[in-house]
Amino acid sequence: MSLRSGYEPGVPCWVDLSSTDVDASVHFYGEVLGWRAEMVDDPEAGGYGQFFHEGRNVAGVGPVFAEGMPSVWNTYVATEDAAATADRVEDAGGTVVMPPMQIFEEGTMAVFRGPDGAHVCVWQAGRHKGAELVNEPVSLCWNELVTRDVAAAERFYPAVFGWTPRPQEMDGVTYTEWLSGGASVAGMMEMSPNYPPETPSHWMVYFAVADLDDTVAAARRLGASVLIDAMESPPGRFGMFVDPQGAALSVIQLTENQ
Structure with a gap:
């Protein structure tokens, strides 16, 4: 099993779901992925909880940040200093959407928007180190930036996280791996014309x-709208x-x- 007790800076370490209906989401993912939810029994937690598989946390869940916002899966990248990362975001042309905020003794989070329009979060670990299980069935295995502006992303993420882009041609499409310390930690691809024109750049989560x-x-x-039933890729069918x-x-x- 791919068990984790911590993450190096620059590595995606956590994902959570901001939902317009947390109870419905808990039911849906419990049925589809077999997750068990544990909600934080503290009003100050704002209705946040975690999904578990075989006793290990795999993702978070909570209400959307503000009324009118859509449900979305959020990607968190590990950092040793959320405040310093926020400074790099602004220097690189991004926007600090949510300044660094300490979450009890669990850690510190912040939310940014890159110049390509995609939102990404960071996590400075305290007691909460990130997902305890990855790369196994019903756990996180990949994070991928789907962007309308590859050039902007290739300037922004190296400046903020120290990533190096490694583009490669796959079936006539350019797919970029993001490297951190020489290791592949995430992906990127240009948004295809098949996406509705109102779809913004975003981070896609893979389980x-x-x-x-x-x-x-x-x-x-259970009511999901299936966009792709099955498609072949080098890592497997998705x-x-x-x-x-x-x-x-x-x-x-x-x-x-x-």
Whole structure:
């Protein structure tokens, strides 16, 4: 099992769901991915909780930040200093949407918007180190920037996180891996014309699953809008859907050599 007790700076370490209906989301993901939710029993937590699989946290869940905002999966990148990262964001032409904020003794978070329009979060760990299980069925396995401005992203993320872009051609499409310390930590691709014109640049979250067909069928049965039933990729077959509350995510059945 891919167990984690911490993350190096610059590595995506956590994801959470901001939902317009937390109870409905808890039910949906419990049925589709088998997660168990534990909500924080403290009014100051704002209705936040965590999803668990076999006793290990795999993702978070809570209400949207403000009324009228859509449901969305958020990507968090590990940092040793959220305030210093916020300074680099502004120097690189990004926007600090939510300044660094301490969350009890768990850690410090901040939310930024890059010049390409995509939002990304950072996490400075305290007691909460990030996802305890990754790269296994029903856990986080990849984070991918889908952007309308590749050039802006290639300037912004190296300045903020120290990432190095490594583009490669895949079936006539340029796919970029983001490297941190020489290791591949995330991906990037230009948004295709198939996306509705109002869709902004965004970070897509991928969860590994044991059986792609069963997972997509369960999501559809429970009210999800399936965008991709199954598509081949080097890491494995993947699908994409929008959950009943409107948050998009991808699921992938990783090949055995991953």
